Amino acid sequence: MKRRDFIHLAGMGASAAVLAGIPSFGKAIPPERALETIDVAQKKQMADVALNAARSKGATYTDVRIGRYLNQFVITREDKVENIVNTESYGMGVRVIANGGWGFAATDKLDKDSIAKTAELAVAIAKENSRLLSEPVQLVSQKGYGEVSWKAPIEKNSFEVPLKEKVDLLLSVNDAAIKGGANYINSFLFTVNEQKYFASTDGSYIDQDIHRIWPTFFITKIDAATGKFETRNALSAPMGMGYEYLNARPQDKIKGPTTLYKGRYDMIEDARAGAQQAGEKLKAKSVEAGKYDLILDPSHLWLTIHESVGHPTELDRVLGYEANFAGTSFLTLDKWESKKFNFGNKNVNLFADKQQVGSLGAVGYDDEGVQCGRWDLVKDGILVNYQAIRDQAHIIGLTASQGCCYADSWSSVQFQRMPNVSLQASKEKRSVDDLIKNVEKGIYIIGDGSFSIDQQRYNFQFGGQLYYEIKNGKIAGMLKDVAYQANTHEFWNSCAGTADESDYRLGGSFFDGKGQPSQSSAVSHGSATTHFKGVNVINTSRNIG
Incomplete structure (x- = not known):
């Protein structure tokens, strides 16, 4: 240019x-x-x-x-x-x-x-x-x-980086995708x-x-003979970082069916791989509906955590304050008061953390002047806490706020917003390969896609970006038209274990909406790759209409 x-x-x-x-x-x-x-x-x-x-x-x-x-x-x-x-x-x-x-x-x-x-x-x-x-x-x-x-x-x-450098990067990303076989690509950089x-x-x-910062792109590949098309979105995560996020180093790469990144991101390499994989999706086998074990990469699982854990543990939803717009929660107070509600099985430990380094929600103090920290939401599968602010804390017997109050603007009144909510990685040494080798019939899902979930955050359906069939402990090829269905309770009770901390990564949302008038917040969710047993998978191409 x-x-x-x-x-x-x-x-x-x-x-x-x-x-x-x-x-x-x-x-x-x-x-x-x-x-x-x-x-x-x-x-x-x-x-x-x-x-x-x-x-x-x-x-x-x-x-x-x-x-x-x-x-x-x-x-x-x-x-x-x-x-x-x-x-x-x-x-x-x-x-x-x-x-x-x-x-x-x-x-x-x-x-x-x-x-x-x-x-x-x-x-x-x-x-x-x-x-x-x-x-x-x-x-x-x-x-x-x-x-x-x-x-x-x-x-x-990021604001000190010249605009020309940013534009040159995005145009190089686009060029890599087009040369890799993509027909169309949009690329974005939000700071x-x-x-x-x-x-x-x-x-x-x-x-x-x-x-x-959030670098992302959207690739489309068309089959000229049939007119059919497939897409592949960026596998980046929006992060609470500066421009250094876009300078990936060799140690940041995680090898698998596609190269993933921990802590940093190579946008050009991801676009090049994305163009190729969009073409592979055109030729991929359409999934047969049925029960499968799922191996869910953090680039996918963050969204499931966000919708099925983050939102239902918001105390204002539990109390009905958000019923008119955002909805309520199936995690009613009686479940917490019983001290024995199995949100998931013993493999499931979920926590909130407002100071997680690199996360979108990381701050020292919330918008009520409360110093932020970490607390458990689900411990060994049991629901133990919610997310509360200063005028809610007394309702659940807390003597201090948990520091999760936020407003998206000086002109908006602050209210309870989701902190970073994450799944604890395994304390035992366990790789992604270790998870896969124990699966006879499964699907490995990478990247987030379309989803739906009811207003109580209970019944849901999630898709992704890339799907790989697992047979007898080995990846057998690419699939397409995949989505899984479950309810939150059965899904987290089907958790068979996670990879260890070396695989732990953050995903997140730049624009999470809530409230009336609606406000937007940015929040991250971390996990390592995780195994879920016997989840219902549907074929999306056969469920249209």
Whole structure:
């Protein structure tokens, strides 16, 4: 691409605030503006204005979030740049308790008068809301941390990387796919920087700098003779990392039917393999429906964990707070209270962790100023806990929040959002080959695909990207038209074991929706490759209509 064309396209992209299929993230800005910073002392002064104004109007608790959210989208197709967008959203949200009720207001006008008026409005809203309450808001106690900071441990800030380097990478990815036999390819690079400042009447002033990146592509291969086509999407994971994620090293590669990556990612190599595998899928054998053992790669299993574990253990869903939109949960309080509900068998240990290095949900403190950590959700197969925030914790007998409160913007009120939820790897040395050699009739599934699950997160169906038949302990060739069906309880009780920590990898979602008005959050889910016994598999080509 010529430099003149690149500059022209970049200018067109920078003037756009909305991408097809992607929500608006703020005002368009020139790329270099993303490198500007805001002085922490200035943010503290603004927060104190809000805290003092709310207190003067009768608030018994106040927290302030000052957020600067930066996003960059680079989108290409074959040999063209389709869009480049840089956005910034900057403002303040004020949340208070007054007369026992919550109130919230937000502003992008950050002068002292506007901040004070916003805090006063939040108090007025809280007092009106309190008239409808049957009982006041109950917050578990939270100590103040004073002035502290947390920064994502990145090696290379993605926003410092020149746009030309990013465009050249994506066009090289596309070129590798086309040369490998693909007919079409779209490639994308999404980067995010959240600069978040939190202050509260508990005595916390917390400054955080959070980075995320997601390189991905979508390949299509057409059989010219029949007109049929197959697709293969990227096997990348969105990560809480900097641009170093795109610099894969030899030690990051995991060999199998296709090359996978742990910690880093080679986008060009994946596109080259993807084009070839899309062609192989056209010739692959269509699966025969029936019961199979499944060997599920982390690039696939993350989504099953997200839907069947992450969502049903959200306490607000359990309590019915999300019933109108996101749904409820089959993991009702009586199952937790019994202390003996077998969510899965003894091979299943699931945990939440908001500080998992490289994960999308990694932060030092949540949006209520609670220091984050790790806790068990399912221990040796037994449901032992949920995900709770400060005004929910007392309901399940907790004396402290678990630190999983989040808002996707300064203008959104924070509420309970899913932390990173993951499956613990085997403590015994066990490779993927060790799992496969014990399977007589099975399918090895790599990559995430289409799925459906009911509103209680119980009955589900999942597909993937690549499917390999396993016969008598060996991979026998590629399959297609595969999806498996189960309910959450029977599925996790069919778990026959996982590979060890050396195979543990993260997958995740950049845009997990919840709430009314809807908010989006980013969350990761980790696992090693895992074996499930006797799962029902259907042929998707024979179940259309």
